[in-house]
Amino acid sequence: MSIDMAKRSAIGGPTWREVECEVRTDRGEKQRGWGKTEPQDPACYPKEPKESKTPKEPKDPKSNKESSGIPSSTTGTIYLAVDDDDWCHTYPWKPKEPKVPKIHLPPNEPDTPKPYREPNEPKEHKEPKSRKVPSMWNLLFCKEFLSMQVILRKRIRMLFKKLLITTLLMSALLASSLHATTPKERLKEIEYIEKIITTKWSNKEIHEKQDGINIHKILNTLKKHIDGSNEDYLASMEETLKLFHDPHLDIFLPVGFEDQSYHSGLHVAHVSEGYALVKCEKPADCSHLPLPLLITQVDNLPIEIWLRRRADKLNGSTKLRRRNGAMNNLGWYSFVRKNPPAKTITLLLPNGKTKMLPLNWQKYVWWDKEAGKPEPRCIESKLDPSGTFILIVKTFHCGLPEDHKDKDGYYRFLKHLKTALKKAKGTDSLIMDIRENSGGKLTIAEIALQLLVDQKIHFFTESFLNKDGTWGAPEKCMAEPNMSLRKYFKNRPAGILSGPECGSTCSYFVVAAKTADIAMILGEPASGSNGGAKHYRLPASGALLSVPWDKSWAADGQLIEGRTIEVNKKIIPSIKDYKSDPDPILTKSIQILRKEKFKDNQT
Numbered sequence: 036m037s038i039d040m041a042k043r044s045a046i047g048g049p050t051w052r053e054v055e056c057e058v059r060t061d062r063g064e065k066q067r068g069w070g071k072t073e074p075q076d077p078a079c080y081p082k083e084p085k086e087s088k089t090p091k092e093p094k095d096p097k098s099n100k101e102s103s104g105i106p107s108s109t110t111g112t113i114y115l116a117v118d119d120d121d122w123c124h125t126y127p128w129k130p131k132e133p134k135v136p137k138i139h140l141p142p143n144e145p146d147t148p149k150p151y152r153e154p155n156e157p158k159e160h161k162e163p164k165s166r167k168v169p170s171m172w173n174l175l176f177c178k179e180f181l182s183m184q185v186i187l188r189k190r191i192r193m194l195f196k197k198l199l200i201t202t203l204l205m206s207a208l209l210a211s212s213l214h215a216t217t218p219k220e221r222l223k224e225i226e227y228i229e230k231i232i233t234t235k236w237s238n239k240e241i242h243e244k245q246d247g248i249n250i251h252k253i254l255n256t257l258k259k260h261i262d263g264s265n266e267d268y269l270a271s272m273e274e275t276l277k278l279f280h281d282p283h284l285d286i287f288l289p290v291g292f293e294d295q296s297y298h299s300g301l302h303v304a305h306v307s308e309g310y311a312l313v314k315c316e317k318p319a320d321c322s323h324l325p326l327p328l329l330i331t332q333v334d335n336l337p338i339e340i341w342l343r344r345r346a347d348k349l350n351g352s353t354k355l356r357r358r359n360g361a362m363n364n365l366g367w368y369s370f371v372r373k374n375p376p377a378k379t380i381t382l383l384l385p386n387g388k389t390k391m392l393p394l395n396w397q398k399y400v401w402w403d404k405e406a407g408k409p410e411p412r413c414i415e416s417k418l419d420p421s422g423t424f425i426l427i428v429k430t431f432h433c434g435l436p437e438d439h440k441d442k443d444g445y446y447r448f449l450k451h452l453k454t455a456l457k458k459a460k461g462t463d464s465l466i467m468d469i470r471e472n473s474g475g476k477l478t479i480a481e482i483a484l485q486l487l488v489d490q491k492i493h494f495f496t497e498s499f500l501n502k503d504g505t506w507g508a509p510e511k512c513m514a515e516p517n518m519s520l521r522k523y524f525k526n527r528p529a530g531i532l533s534g535p536e537c538g539s540t541c542s543y544f545v546v547a548a549k550t551a552d553i554a555m556i557l558g559e560p561a562s563g564s565n566g567g568a569k570h571y572r573l574p575a576s577g578a579l580l581s582v583p584w585d586k587s588w589a590a591d592g593q594l595i596e597g598r599t600i601e602v603n604k605k606i607i608p609s610i611k612d613y614k615s616d617p618d619p620i621l622t623k624s625i626q627i628l629r630k631e632k633f634k635d636n637q638t
Contacts, residue, residue: 283566332381356562359535416455424462431475474539485517493590563598
């Protein structure tokens, strides 16, 4: 039997097993050995003559018990042990001492009295002795653990199969929701949409009175598309819901039907003469043009007619917001299948002639981490040479799609704000630019208000629609001061630069600042809209219908939805202003704010 076999038989076999191996003694002589082994303790001894297969077990002279089968004479006796590396080691044999059980005798000292303990007093808690946990490396390579590894592999394979089956089933369900819908199912879905909008839409009365909408008439136009493809039906539904002119009454399309954003690289501005092309992102596109230039036509239609037709198809709580959205569609566009973007614009040259410029639309990705695009920032800042600090707040929703711990971006907004405020030292006034801010979270807007307030102010009041169609009790919401933020601009004049794009939470912010008189509102009016929405899964298409279910009032008692929030100083530049200044609205707002500061100092 080989050493390896002896080792294996010793580990896995009965208590005693006969082995045979060849060893080298300390004097360099080879000898054959034999003997008996115990588990994890194999041994080999000098081989006896062939006639005696097993050694006689001599009696130990010190005790009447028989020895363990090892010759009593230790002279020339070789003890062989096989270690983990399959080596035989030789050393003199030492008999094992018999184990004597420990007997615990009572102490000779008298019994010590036990400490007194109250009857209801709990016993002392003794922590259990911690066991030494084997390392994962030992577990993986331990022979006794091999069977457990096999069991784990089987369970992992089973879980993987279940996951694969679940994924396939979900894909099949998704595919069925994207395709197989009959005209009859779509008709029922349209009736369901009409019921939800009629009974659950909180802004229904406002837009019926302000825009003259008819819910039944608008949804009847969607019934013309029930026989088309699923893509045509969903695109028509999206376009139909825009006719209600509530930006928060919308649908979230199923996977595979999301709209793609495009941009032409053109920057169009509202000027006193009309609408003008003031900048191109790619200078090569406009290198042959003496910008800024007045736009006279879009797709061979007068620009006023084109803007009015486009605005009628857009959502927006005010006419000004929809008109501004139509103007922005010449530079930025969310692709909608039923409403394609503009193709050409006609410019008025200084010599009185006109020139047609084609629009080159390209896909736009807001943020692509894998492509190395820098992470978008919610706040930017710069310092004007006059000493005014300019804080550009682009949005009140600062979350990133992959950030699950901070979905709304509250802590990210606060981090960007504190970074921007490091440049505010030594400034004497503040301009907060929110012209591009289309809304976000009210908790984040409160942070921006804390830069301006010294005491608690009335932020807004809201009420929610109950299931039975009644309105709940109005709840008053306050904005709390924060001196760690207020210290940057305390006792310094502040201005808020507004615009028609400012809506939803941004409009809450503007109307609260105006009502509390904590800042001067400059620029163009903001568009009031409220959007606490509930979501309803549509049964046929699988889209998600978003319906506002609350009403909000400003501190002056007026509804925010559909309200045009006027400014203290209206600023609309001319084409001439854009020739010498890339942002004349910001420049004029700084001049007005500093003039007001000088007036206050004189008084």
